[in-house]
Amino acid sequence: MSEIITETILPGTYIQVNAEGLLSVGPIATGNVGVVGTAEKGGPEIQTLSGFEEARARFGEMGEWDDGNADDNLTLVRSLKLIFDNGAGTVYGRRVFDPAKAVAATLVVADESSAPAMVLEATTPGAWGNRLQLRIEDAEAQEQVNNEAVVRGNGSFALSAAKLVEPPAATGEDPVVGTVTVRSNGLVNRYQMVKSAAGTQTVRYDAAARTFTFATQPAAAAEVYASYRVPRESLRKVTLRYGNVQEVYVVPSLSYLQQALSDPGNPSTLVRVKQRTADGLPARTATFTAFANGVNGSASTAQFEAALDGLLEQNIQILVVPRPFSEIASRVLAHVERAESLGRERIAVVGADSSAVDRIMANTNDVADKRVVLVAPGLTTRDGETGRTMRLPAYYTAAAVAGKISSLAPHISLTNKTLAGIDGLQAEYNYGDTKALVLNRVLALQRKRGIRVVKGISTDDGAFRQITLRRIVDYVKEGTRQGANQYIGLLNNRRVRENLRTTLDGFLADLVVREYLTGYKLAVFADRPMEIRGEVLVTMDLQPTFCIDVIRVVMNLA
Structure with a gap:
C-alpha cells in the first residue's frame, strides 16, 4: 500500500505515514580546504585531493625556489604540502594560469x-x-x-x-x-x-x-x-x-x-x-x-579572481590564496562575502605582506573581517633536494595554519597548537611585538617547544575574534539548512513546523553534548501571512563553548 493517500472512495482501511518527525540532521563538513595558486601542471578544473602525492600527480612538482623573487615562485603544490602536513583531509585545488602565456611542451x-x-x-x-x-x-x-x-x-x-x-x-x-x-x-x-x-x-x-x-x-x-x-x-x-x-x-x-x-x-x-x-x-x-618548450607563464590578479569564483559553489569551509595580502585582500573579502550570501560560509586564511612588524600593522589597518585570518610571520624550511634553507613568505605560513584548522573540530581552539612542516620562523618577535600583533588581531606564531600559534583569532574587532566562535556558528547555520531542507514546501502546516522545531532542537541538544555549545534557545515562528507563503522564521540564541557572548542567529526558511 502506498504511504500517501491518493483517494478514499471505497470503504476500507487507509494508511498515511508522516515521516517528518523521524528526520534528523546528517553529517556536516567542517574542514574542507580550498586553495588556488600557480603550478607547472594541470588545467583550470577544480581537483578534489586527499593527499600530497595525489596533489603532485595532478599539479606537478614544487619547482626550484628563488629567494630573490619569492612571489614569482610556483605556489600551489608547496602550499598543498603544508596544508596536508598539518592534517587536512579533503582539499579542493585549482591551478591559476594565463592561457595566453602558458605553453604546452x-x-x-x-x-x-x-x-x-x-x-x-x-x-x-x-x-x-x-x-x-x-x-x-x-x-x-x-x-x-x-x-x-x-x-x-x-x-x-x-x-x-x-x-x-x-x-x-x-x-x-x-x-x-x-x-x-x-x-x-x-x-x-x-x-x-x-x-x-x-x-x-x-x-x-x-x-x-x-x-x-x-x-x-x-x-x-x-x-x-x-x-x-x-x-x-x-x-x-x-x-x-x-x-x-x-x-x-x-x-x-x-x-x-x-x-x-x-x-x-x-x-x-x-x-x-x-x-x-x-x-x-x-x-x-x-x-x-x-619534449621541449613547455612554459608555465604568469598569472594576474584577474586570473586569481576567476579561480576564486570557481570555488564559490564548492563545499569549502577554509580558503587559502598564496599571494601577498595587499595584492589579494579586496578579492578575498569579496569572495567570502559572496560565499556567505550563497550559503557557503567559509574562513579565508591569508598571509601578511612581510614579517616586519610595521608592515603587518599596515595590513591590519586594511581589514577587520569576521571571516579573514591574517597570519605572520613567514617561515623557513629546508629544501629536501639541495639542503639549503628557504625563506617562505607568510602566505605559506597561512597554508600551514589552514591545514591545522582543518584538522580540528569547530569548537577546538587553535591557540597554542603546534604546526608541522616548518623548521623556523623568519622573525622571532619579542614580548612587546607579539603583544602588539595579537592586540591588532594578527594570528602570530612563536617558537616554544615547536612552532606554535600564539592565539587563534581572526581580524574581526567585534564578537567574532575567536576562530572557534565563527566556526561553531557556521556549523549551526549549515546544520539548520540541512535539517530544514527536508521540510521546505510543507511549512504552511502547523504539525510540520513543530516537527521542524523538534529536528532542530535535537541537533542543537547534540551540540551541547558534544561541547560545541553550553546552552541555546530555539524558536520556530510563522504568522498567518508567512503560513500562506510557506515561510518560517527560525531564531536561535547560541552560547558557544568558552564564549561569554550570546550569538543570535535568525534564519528565514522558505
Whole structure:
C-alpha cells in the first residue's frame, strides 16, 4: 500500500505515514580546504585531493625556489604540502594560469622517411611537459590491433597496417583475416574479413591494397572498425614516460597511435596529438627523447579572481590564496562575502605582506573581517633536494595554519597548537611585538617547544575574534539548512513546523553534548501571512563553548 493517500472512495482501511518527525540532521563538513595558486601542471578544473602525492600527480612538482623573487615562485603544490602536513583531509585545488602565456611542451614525431609526421603536446601547459619523454622501438611480438577506426575512400575501406597476419587456409575453407564492426543508427553488425567475395556476413579483403569492401555499402554516417593481427616487423612500440608514470602503445601506424591516445574510454593522461600530416610507421628513436618548450607563464590578479569564483559553489569551509595580502585582500573579502550570501560560509586564511612588524600593522589597518585570518610571520624550511634553507613568505605560513584548522573540530581552539612542516620562523618577535600583533588581531606564531600559534583569532574587532566562535556558528547555520531542507514546501502546516522545531532542537541538544555549545534557545515562528507563503522564521540564541557572548542567529526558511 502506498504511504500517501491518493483517494478514499471505497470503504476500507487507509494508511498515511508522516515521516517528518523521524528526520534528523546528517553529517556536516567542517574542514574542507580550498586553495588556488600557480603550478607547472594541470588545467583550470577544480581537483578534489586527499593527499600530497595525489596533489603532485595532478599539479606537478614544487619547482626550484628563488629567494630573490619569492612571489614569482610556483605556489600551489608547496602550499598543498603544508596544508596536508598539518592534517587536512579533503582539499579542493585549482591551478591559476594565463592561457595566453602558458605553453604546452611539444615533440615532433617523424615517419620512416625521417620527415615530420606528427606533433605531440603535453595534455596541459607548463614546464612539467619538459620532463616528458618518448621512445619508439620495434615491437617484441605480433599483436592484435583492436577496433581501428577505418577510413572510407572510393567504395572501399583502407587499413593502416602495412601487413596483416594471414592464417594458413584449411582444406576447402577461406581463412578469416580479421573482423569488422559497423555501428549505424544504434545497431551493431559484425562481419568476418576474408579473401573471397563479400557476403551478408563477410567483407572481402584485398591484401595488395590493404583494403576491404562490403557487398552492401554501410550508410555514410556509419562507424566502421576493424580488428586484425599484425606481424612484429609492421609494428612499433611507443613508450611515453613521466617520472614513475609510463604509457605503452603498440601500433601499426601513426593514425592508430592518434586514435589510441585520444580513446574516449581510456585517453592518454600525458599527451595528445596536436597535428598529424602523414601516416605509416613512426621512425625509431635510439633513446628516450624529451619534449621541449613547455612554459608555465604568469598569472594576474584577474586570473586569481576567476579561480576564486570557481570555488564559490564548492563545499569549502577554509580558503587559502598564496599571494601577498595587499595584492589579494579586496578579492578575498569579496569572495567570502559572496560565499556567505550563497550559503557557503567559509574562513579565508591569508598571509601578511612581510614579517616586519610595521608592515603587518599596515595590513591590519586594511581589514577587520569576521571571516579573514591574517597570519605572520613567514617561515623557513629546508629544501629536501639541495639542503639549503628557504625563506617562505607568510602566505605559506597561512597554508600551514589552514591545514591545522582543518584538522580540528569547530569548537577546538587553535591557540597554542603546534604546526608541522616548518623548521623556523623568519622573525622571532619579542614580548612587546607579539603583544602588539595579537592586540591588532594578527594570528602570530612563536617558537616554544615547536612552532606554535600564539592565539587563534581572526581580524574581526567585534564578537567574532575567536576562530572557534565563527566556526561553531557556521556549523549551526549549515546544520539548520540541512535539517530544514527536508521540510521546505510543507511549512504552511502547523504539525510540520513543530516537527521542524523538534529536528532542530535535537541537533542543537547534540551540540551541547558534544561541547560545541553550553546552552541555546530555539524558536520556530510563522504568522498567518508567512503560513500562506510557506515561510518560517527560525531564531536561535547560541552560547558557544568558552564564549561569554550570546550569538543570535535568525534564519528565514522558505
